[in-house]
Amino acid sequence: MPNAQCPMPNAQCPITMKILVLNAGSSSQKSCFYELNDTLPDRPPQPLWEAKIDWTHREGAGELQVTTAAGHRFEEEIASDSRAGAIARMLETLWQGETQVINSLNEIDIVGHRVAPIHNPINLEGIEAIEKILGNVPQVAVFDTAFHSQLPPAAFVYPGPYEWLEEGIRRYGFHGISHQYCARRAAEILNRDSADLRLISCHLGNGCSLAAVRDGLSVDTTMGFTPLDGLMMGSRSGAIDPGIIIHLLRRSHFTAEELDNILNRNSGLKGISGVSSDMRLVAEAIANGNSRAQLALDIYIHRLRAGIGAMLASLGGLDALIFTAGVGENSAAVRAAVCEVFGFIGLRLDGEKNLNSPIDDDVAAVDSAVRVLVIHTQEDWEIARECWDISRR
Ligand code: ADP
Numbered sequence: 001m002p003n004a005q006c007p008m009p010n011a012q013c014p015i016t017m018k019i020l021v022l023n024a025g026s027s028s029q030k031s032c033f034y035e036l037n038d039t040l041p042d043r044p045p046q047p048l049w050e051a052k053i054d055w056t057h058r059e060g061a062g063e064l065q066v067t068t069a070a071g072h073r074f075e076e077e078i079a080s081d082s083r084a085g086a087i088a089r090m091l092e093t094l095w096q097g098e099t100q101v102i103n104s105l106n107e108i109d110i111v112g113h114r115v116a117p118i119h120n121p122i123n124l125e126g127i128e129a130i131e132k133i134l135g136n137v138p139q140v141a142v143f144d145t146a147f148h149s150q151l152p153p154a155a156f157v158y159p160g161p162y163e164w165l166e167e168g169i170r171r172y173g174f175h176g177i178s179h180q181y182c183a184r185r186a187a188e189i190l191n192r193d194s195a196d197l198r199l200i201s202c203h204l205g206n207g208c209s210l211a212a213v214r215d216g217l218s219v220d221t222t223m224g225f226t227p228l229d230g231l232m233m234g235s236r237s238g239a240i241d242p243g244i245i246i247h248l249l250r251r252s253h254f255t256a257e258e259l260d261n262i263l264n265r266n267s268g269l270k271g272i273s274g275v276s277s278d279m280r281l282v283a284e285a286i287a288n289g290n291s292r293a294q295l296a297l298d299i300y301i302h303r304l305r306a307g308i309g310a311m312l313a314s315l316g317g318l319d320a321l322i323f324t325a326g327v328g329e330n331s332a333a334v335r336a337a338v339c340e341v342f343g344f345i346g347l348r349l350d351g352e353k354n355l356n357s358p359i360d361d362d363v364a365a366v367d368s369a370v371r372v373l374v375i376h377t378q379e380d381w382e383i384a385r386e387c388w389d390i391s392r393r
Contacts (some may be wrong), residue, residue, distance in 0.1 A: 015037065015038040016035055016036065016037055016038075017035070017036045017037075017109050017110065017387075017388060017391065018033070018034075018035050018102065018107050018108050018109045018110075019033070019034045019035075019036065019108075019109065019110050019111075019112060019384045019387050019388065020032075020033050020091075020094075020108050020110075020111045020112070020130075021033070021034070021047075021111075021112045021113075021114075021380045021383045021384050021387075022087075022111065022112070022113045022114070022126050022130070023113075023114040023379065023380060023383070024083075024113070024114070024119055024122045024123055024125075024126050025119065025122075026118075026119065026122070027054065027055050027056045028052060028053060028054050028055065028056075029052070029053040029055075029062075029083065029086065029087065029090070029126070030050075030051070030052045030380070031050070031051045031052075031087075031090060031091075032047035032049065032050045032051070032380045032384075033047055033048050033049040033050075033094060033101060033102075033108075034047050034048065034381075034384045035048055036384070036388055040385065040388060042188070044378045044381035045381075046069045047069065047380065048068060048069050048070075048101045049066065049067075049068050049069070049093075049094055049099060049101045050066070050067050050068075051064065051065065051066045051067075051090045051093060052064070052065050053065075053078065053086050053087075053090055057077075058077070060079070060080075061077050061078060061079050061080070062077070062078040062080065062086045063075070063077055063078075064076045064077070064078050064086070064089065064090055064093075066090075066093045066099045067099075068099050068101060070101075072098045072099045073098075073099075074093055074097065074098055074099045076089075078090075083122060083125045083126065083129060084125060084128070084129035084132065087126060087129040087130070087133070088129065088132075088133055091105060091133060105133065105134055106134075108134060108137055109137070109138075109391070110137065110138045110139075110140060110387045110390075110391055111130050111134065111137055111138070111139045111140070111387075112139075112140045112142055112383040112384060112386060112387040113126055113127055113139065113140065113141050113142065113383075114142055114144060114177060114379065114383055115141040115142060115143050115144065116143070116144035116145070116174060116227075117145070117172070117226075118226070118227060123141070127139055127141070138391070140383075140386060140387045140390055142177060142382075142383045142386045142387075143176070144174050144175065144176050144177050145172040145173055145174060145176055146176055147173070147176030147177070147179055147180040147211070147218050148171075148172060148173030148174075148176050148211070148218045148221050150217050150218065150219075151171065151173065151218060151219065151220065151221065152219065155171065155219065155220045155221075155314070156170050156171040156172075156173075157170055157171075158170060158171065158224070158225070169225055170225060171221070171223075171224040171225060171229070172223075172224070172225060173209070173211070173218065173221035173222075173223050173224070174207070174209060174221075174223040174227045175203040175207065175209045175211070175223065175227075176211075176218070177379045177382045177383060178201075178203050178324060178325065178377040178379050178382075179201045179203060179209075179211040179213065179218060179221075180218075180382060181377055181378055181379065181381070181382040182199075182201045182203075182322050182324050182375045182377055183197075183199055183201060183211075183213045183216060183322075184216075185360065185375050186199055186201075186320055186322050186373050186375065187216075189360060189361070189362065189373055189375070190319075190320060190362075190371060190373075192319075194215070194216040195215050195216060196215065197213070197214075197215075197216075197319045197320065198212075198213070198214050198315040198316070198317050198318050198319050199212075199213040199214075199318075199319060199320050199321075199322060200212055200213070200308055200311045200312065200315070200318060200320075200321050200322065201213060201322040201324065202304070202308070202321070202322060202323050202324065202328050202338075203324050203325045203328065203377065204231075204304075204323065204324070204325050204326070204327035204328035204331075204334065205234075205325030205326045205327065205328075206233065206234040206235070206277060206326070207223075207227055207233050207234070207236065208222075208230070208231040208232070208233045208234075208238070208304075208325075208327075209221060209222045209223040209227070209230055209231060210222045210230070210231065210304075210307045210308065210311050211311075212311035212312075212314045212315045214315055219314055219315070220310070220311055220314035220315075222238075222239075222307050222310075222311075228263055228264060230307065231300075231303050231304055231307050232268050232269070232299055232300045232303045232304075233268045233269070233277075234268050234269050234270060234277030234278065234279070235264065235265050235266060235267060235268045235269070235270040235271070235277040236263065236264050236265075236267055236268050237263050237267035237268055237271070238268065238303060240263075245259065268296075268300075269282050269296045269297075269300060272292060272295055272296035272299060273285060273290070273292050273293040273295075273296035274292055275290065275292070275293050275296075279326070279327045279331060279334070282296055282297060283297070283331075283333070300334075301334065301337045301338060304334075304338050305338055305341050305342075308321070308338065308342070312345070318345065318347075318370050319370065319371065320370060320371040320372065320373055321339070321342075321347065321370060321371070321372050321373070322373045322374075322375055323335050323372070323373070323374050323375070324374075324375045324376070324377040325377055328374070329357065329359065329374055329375075329376055329377075330357055331357075332354050332355045332356075332357055335349070335354055335363070335372070335374070336349060336351070336354055339354075339372060342370070345369065345370060346368065346369025346370060347364065347368055347369065347370040347372065348364060348365040348367065348368040348369075349363060349364060349365060349368070349372055350363055350364060350365045350366070350368075354372075357374060358374060359374060359375075359376045360373075360374070360375055360376060361373070361374060
């Protein structure tokens, strides 16, 4: 925070801001720590300290891993499945031991949390844990839906009964922190003003979504009321005929939990291939002649192309197509298969450049009418940036 004790007029004070970011998932708790000066760096800086607690290793225990920019590492099993206790232990490594980067937790000026409706209870646990440990430090909830808050009604209202809208059943969109970061990074890479760019951002990780971005705003997106809508994903189906649900309810009397489990955890690449939700393992199975894995990839590409086509129509043109997250950043084959069909709008990949999966670079051919960018998404940095912005208002 601006240094309250600084005797000099504010403009001359050396201002640093120490920002802690918490990113809670259902099976992990990630955190990182940045120290910023009074001007934001051009490029996302490396966090001084990063930590992750993984609860998938052993029942009732968390695996804590900490790394620092100075190259120190620390690992420990936390014998507690309480999020608050685990967060407290994780934060001790910020100011104690080999991974220490500050002298006391009081130095933390602001804490930013990634907040997403599916994780609301664990986000709240994190916010309460910080309140307990750090007292009344300012905390910022950065909503993963916020970037899509200006969607036009035609894009966010579902064509069910009008009452749905009054009950809050509408498209919210997700991956907003990632799409927002990528849209701004794209403008920087292209050296253009984001106010006159039409972009399609493809976030292809375990979850997958597209955003159509015009003038820096999201104008259409594929995820909806929940992250289950839209593209085929690692283990989620994406959009399916809602009549299938009615059919399954009538025929097999599934419970809501069973349907949730099928559509969120046993569909998508995993459901069709029977191999895995991990694209690398699906690709390996295809190489070994597995036809279900091939079908899974074919559906994934088919739906991705269709989704991009829909975003293209919402934008009425395209300056750049962005690929980000695990699959988007690493799979040259997925990028090539998607781009192949968009030759009719003058989009042409540089095949060799694409194969190298360069980070934060343009992999379109020189004469392509549309740029194709591979961007390493940095959601934690985007959250830190929001904290920095808010504290300056
Ligand atoms: P999340 O959505 O959970 O943040 P990530 O963005 O880390 O996930 O993406 C995870 C997915 O990225 C993995 O499941 C895997 O399918 C894919 N992935 C990672 N590396 C590669 C690679 N080299 N080639 C293809 N896919 C990859």
